Amino acid sequence: MVHSVPKKLLKQPAIPPIALYHGTSPELARIILKDGLLPMRRQYVYLSIDIDTAIQVGRRKSNKPVLLQIETDGTMKNGTIFYRGNDIVWLANHISSEFIASHVQE
Numbered sequence: 280m281v282h283s284v285p286k287k288l289l290k291q292p293a294i295p296p297i298a299l300y301h302g303t304s305p306e307l308a309r310i311i312l313k314d315g316l317l318p319m320r321r322q323y324v325y326l327s328i329d330i331d332t333a334i335q336v337g338r339r340k341s342n343k344p345v346l347l348q349i350e351t352d353g354t355m356k357n358g359t360i361f362y363r364g365n366d367i368v369w370l371a372n373h374i375s376s377e378f379i380a381s382h383v384q385e
Contacts, residue, residue, distance in 0.1 A: 290323075290362035294355075295369045299326035301347040301379075302337020308345035308381055316347070316374035323362065323370035332367055346382040354378040 301316060301324070316324045326349060327333040337344025351361065354374055362370040 290364075290370060292360045293363045293369075295326075295351045295361040295363075296328055297351060299328060299349040299351055299369050300330055300333035301326050301349065302333035302335065302340075302344045303347065304337070304341035305343065305345050307340065308347060311347060312376055312379060312381060315376040316349075316371075316379060318372065323364075323372060324374055325364070326369045326371065326374075328367050328369065348380045348382065349374055350378045350380070 301311075303311065318324050325336075327336065330346060333346055334344055337346065354371075355361065357375055357378065359371050359374060359378075364370045
């Protein structure tokens, strides 16, 4: 699966579920909670509609992933635009740290 191509993939804006999730390592979670969630080398930030998928993604980076919960209503009011990636993935350009809560997984 190619995540980054030279030209940005154009998506149609859509209204996401009230909460979305992102799984990551404890080290990256600390940075995200400070600076927000950025696409880094990808075109968009990838978010999951369910906790299990986000934890599975987070386990690719750590055996004790951190689950980040995104409060979508507030971040949309702050100017974030969401895009439907597929049935379980939503995309955004950036998520401000003020709309992210963390939960350590056991």
